[in-house]
Amino acid sequence: MAEGEPIRVVVTGAAGQIAYSLISMIANGDVFGKEQSVILHLLDIPPAMGVLEGVCMEIDDLALPLVKGYVKTTEPELAFKDVDAAFLVGAMPRREGMERKDLLSANVKIFKVQGEALNKYAKKDVKVLVVGNPANTNALICSFYAPSIPKENFTAMTRLDQNRAQSAIAKRLGLCVSNVKNVTIWGNHSSTQFPDVFNASVKLPGSSKSVYDSINDSQWLESDFIKTIQTRGAAVIQARKMSSAMSAAKAAVDHMRDWWSGTSEGSWVSMGVISDGSYGVPQGLIYSLPVSISNKQWKIVQGLKITDFAKNKLDLTAKELLEEKEEAMAVCNA
Numbered sequence: 322m323a324e325g326e327p328i329r330v331v332v333t334g335a336a337g338q339i340a341y342s343l344i345s346m347i348a349n350g351d352v353f354g355k356e357q358s359v360i361l362h363l364l365d366i367p368p369a370m371g372v373l374e375g376v377c378m379e380i381d382d383l384a385l386p387l388v389k390g391y392v393k394t395t396e397p398e399l400a401f402k403d404v405d406a407a408f409l410v411g412a413m414p415r416r417e418g419m420e421r422k423d424l425l426s427a428n429v430k431i432f433k434v435q436g437e438a439l440n441k442y443a444k445k446d447v448k449v450l451v452v453g454n455p456a457n458t459n460a461l462i463c464s465f466y467a468p469s470i471p472k473e474n475f476t477a478m479t480r481l482d483q484n485r486a487q488s489a490i491a492k493r494l495g496l497c498v499s500n501v502k503n504v505t506i507w508g509n510h511s512s513t514q515f516p517d518v519f520n521a522s523v524k525l526p527g528s529s530k531s532v533y534d535s536i537n538d539s540q541w542l543e544s545d546f547i548k549t550i551q552t553r554g555a556a557v558i559q560a561r562k563m564s565s566a567m568s569a570a571k572a573a574v575d576h577m578r579d580w581w582s583g584t585s586e587g588s589w590v591s592m593g594v595i596s597d598g599s600y601g602v603p604q605g606l607i608y609s610l611p612v613s614i615s616n617k618q619w620k621i622v623q624g625l626k627i628t629d630f631a632k633n634k635l636d637l638t639a640k641e642l643l644e645e646k647e648e649a650m651a652v653c654n655a
């Protein structure tokens with residue numbers, strides 16, 4: 322990319338709640354850096370075009386110098402044309418009482434169509450982040466229908482779960498969240514996910530201590546903490562009557578920023594990525610794993626301690642993803 326040339330970034334579901342927070346952060350340089358200009362490609366469906374018109378007025382009114390233009394469209398071929406990065410947010414959100422996989426039959430076809438469009442129109446090194454639920458399986462389907470783009474370029478968002486877990490640990494310890502490092506989310510962005518602090522640490526002035534030793538309450542760590550993170554999305558829906566949006570947008574920013582700029586030495590983040598058999602996870606699922614990133618390439622962090630307790634949890638969430646994959650393929654082939 323030539324110095325000063327804008328990158329093209331697509332946000333789908335651009336008239337929705339998550340996009341409303343996300344677009345301003347992209348436009349402000351929080352994802353691709355304060356020197357990188359952007360052309361925003363904003364995709365939504367015809368009934369949402371009036372709202373999207375208003376969002377575009379607000380983009381103008383933000384008066385941010387990094388925005389070199391925007392494309393507002395209902396056409397995937399325009400939305401995905403030559404894009405460098407894709408935030409696939411547009412999909413139906415769940416309501417109270419639903420599991421995310423209940424959205425599968427409604428949402429998975431969106432990701433088939435968008436996979437096909439990415440395949441035809443996007444740059445071959447496009448970085449794709451799927452936010453729309455069920456995010457892991459939607460990312461898998463999107464990648465399946467975009468065979469000309471490497472599978473490594475399709476990821477699903479579990480960063481919100483990681484942020485929730487790090488924040489809960491910090492709160493319990495009375496520390497700033499930036500002191501908590503290397504919490505891992507394994508598996509599905511669903512209530513079977515395993516938020517794992519066995520390998521996480523707390524930074525203290527001049528030293529570092531394991532989260533386990535710092536909290537010193539394995540009963541809490543192995544039951545209430547896990548359950549709280551697994552069901553946090555549902556708790557927000559119950560309170561707000563709408564799903565998380567501000568925190569979801571921030572997590573999407575964190576995910577793509579780290580993919581673009583890399584992780585620091587000795588630290589990792591969680592992303593739903595194509596599994597290669599590491600940690601006994603079946604190959605070919607989009608499964609949340611610990612990854613370190615440099616030169617815009619993620620690598621699965623190897624050698625983390627997996628106890629029998631953890632292994633059971635990893636297997637359970639893999640089983641759910643295998644079932645979702647089967648159901649999604651059936652929906653797409655129907």
Ligand SMILES: NC(=O)C1=CN([C@@H]2O[C@H](COP(=O)(O)OP(=O)(O)OC[C@H]3O[C@@H](n4cnc5c(N)ncnc54)[C@H](O)[C@@H]3O)[C@@H](O)[C@H]2O)C=CC1
Nearest residue numbers: 334336337338339365369411412413414452453454478569
């Ligand atoms: N992975 C994660 O951690 C999280 C995922 N989510 C998911 O993100 C998705 C979006 O959530 P919200 O923004 O709150 O929903 P929303 O309903 O406010 O917005 C969704 C937008 O997508 C649009 N849309 C629907 N079909 C589309 C298509 N085929 N192409 C382009 N746009 C389309 C809708 O018109 C709407 O403007 C939901 O599926 C939600 O469950 C939400 C929070 C966290």
Ligand SMILES: O=C([O-])CC(=O)C(=O)O
Nearest residue numbers: 415454481554555564565
């Ligand atoms: O719970 C939901 O449906 C929205 C979501 O994915 C989250 O907040 O983690």
